[in-house]
Structures are given as C-alpha cells and as structure tokens.
Amino acid sequence: MDERTKPVGRPPNAATSAALKEAALRLMREYGYRKVSIADIASAAGVARQTLYNRWKTKADLVLEAVFEETALVAAEPDAAGEESCRVQLETFLSNVFRHLDRDGDAMRSLIAAAQEDESFQEEFRTRFILPREEMVTGLLRRAQERGEIGRNRDPEFLSTLIHGAMWYRMLNGQVVDAAFAHDIVEEVFRS
C-alpha cells in the first residue's frame, strides 16, 4: 500500500507538461501519429513514462491538448473589435488554420479516427477541441450578420458546419486545404 501511494517521479508541472507536448508534436511531425509511442514521447522529453500518465490517460489525450494549443497559437480567435470586414477576418482565420494543418494535419486525422473507435474520447475531443473551434467561426458569422455582411435568413451554426465539414472532407480524403480553398469557402459563405 505504501509503495502504491508513494509519488512516482517528479510531480507534473507546467514546464514538464510543455516539454511533453512539444516532444509529442515534434515526433509526430517527423514519424507520423501511429509510429510514435507514449514511451517515445516520455523519453524525448526526458521524463518517466509515469509522469506522462499522471497527466494524460492516453496518447490521444496528450496529442489532443498539444494540437489544440498549437492551433490556438497559429490560428487565434478573430478579434471581435477588429476593423477589418468579417469576410476578410474569416479568410485570414481559415488560411491560418489550413497552414497549421500542413504541419499537424496527420495528427488531426488520427485524432478523428481515434474518436470513431472510442466513445469517451469522442466526447472529450468534441468538448475540448471541436466545440471551442467551431464557436470561433459561429461567433464571427454572428457578427457578420449583425454588421449586415450576411443576410438575416442565414444560420451561422449551419454555415459553421459547412465550413468545418469542407475542411474535414478534403483533409480526410488526403486532399489539399490551402489559401485558395479558404478563398472559395469565404466566397460561397458571403455570396449575396
């Protein structure tokens, strides 16, 4: 009993967590999601495997957090007080998201696949990644509607589904998502 309650390794702290997330992203970009194990990530970050397990249950949980934080850096939420039109803001935002997929698209695809095979991870993925990212687009489209850039008869939530769906469909079919695709999407959404 004493043995089991004794702390194992260093307690996780922000620096250790950051090192683990950074190692996870770096290894996945080099070798691909499936070829990288929990042991590889812990070893690359120079920590005991248990330290990683103290914070994340599975590889998918760790990668989810790492990719989410990276996405937030590369494609920050559009500024509600921004002076640019919502149309320009959406195109910039989507271009940034797509640029990020160039690097971490393989991890995203693997996370989506993992969510199909594990209901509790699907729930976590949805709550911690999908919904916050979706809300950024829905919020921007609501502002577009308030400013009269899109009609009152459009449904921001439905349009957000169309936008994310187009991105997922291309990505999951191994096709390119790039700035030109962002432009086509915005053209369609803001078509009067």
Place this chain on the structure above:
Amino acid sequence: MDERTKPVGRPPNAATSAALKEAALRLMREYGYRKVSIADIASAAGVARQTLYNRWKTKADLVLEAVFEETALVAAEPDAAGEESCRVQLETFLSNVFRHLDRDGDAMRSLIAAAQEDESFQEEFRTRFILPREEMVTGLLRRAQERGEIGRNRDPEFLSTLIHGAMWYRMLNGQVVDAAFAHDIVEEVFRS
C-alpha cells in the same frame, strides 16, 4: 507446394459473395464494425474463411463493397431525365443517403477511420466509393446549372464537397443527419 496450390473450399461465386456481404452488414448492424471479425462473417455466411480471403484482402475491403452496394440500392443515382426540379431530386437523394446512414453509419465511420490508417485502403475507398458517390451529386448540380436552377458562377464540384463535407462532419461528430438536415443543405445550395 501441391498443398498450397490446391483450391481451398468452393470457388467464390456470386451467391457466395452475396451471402458474405449480407452477413457482414447484418452482423455490423447488430454488433458494430469493430466487434465483428472475418471469422464471424465467414461463419455466419456458412463458408470457409479462405473463401472470403479469395475475394477480399481485409474486413475493410469486404465492408466497403457491401456498404457501397447497399448505398446504391437505398440512394440510387438521380435520374438525369427526371421531370422533377434538380432541387427536389437533390433533397430526395440526400434524404435517402441519410436514411441509409441510420443503418450503416457506424460502418461508414469505421471505414473512414480505417482509411486514415492505411494509405492503400484510402486510395481504394476513394476510387471505389467516394468518387462515384461524389460524381452523382456533381452531375446533378451540373444539370441544375444547365437548367438555370443555380447560377453559372457556382462550381458544382466545390458545392459537392460542401454537401459531402457537411454530412461527414455531422456523422463523424456523432450528430444526427436526417431529412431536416437534407432540407437545410438544399436550401443553402439553391439559395439565389
């Protein structure tokens, strides 16, 4: 050598193939894609496992063919000579596809997940399933354009991506795809 070249079991024929595909769909609907093995399917169809392997390399290959044929039955290609408007034809077609996903959506999600983990299956899935189904929608939208139901400035292929993307995104996130969703999609595509 003689042993290995000797034919094993009955040669596959149309009736055997049909029995295997039917067994695959039936078992998957009951237990879910992941819980059903090649051995379960062969046994339910009353054939030797080798008979199945003579025709399909993997469970995913067999299920791909079974689901594709079933989709074609439930949601047949819209009739190019049909008298109904393309808008009505598209809504009917999508409602049928979505109704089918009620039964085989779990298998579709598992096939999409499998495609993320195996490049050669991704290619097969794309060539034998995705592209033919996509072309049905693109073809219908081209006719809609010829008849003046959608503008000349719209791109049928891009619209087809939006439509399939919306379906995949909802399905992969465990959300409902139903007749109301088909209506919303058609409303958006034919919005003037």
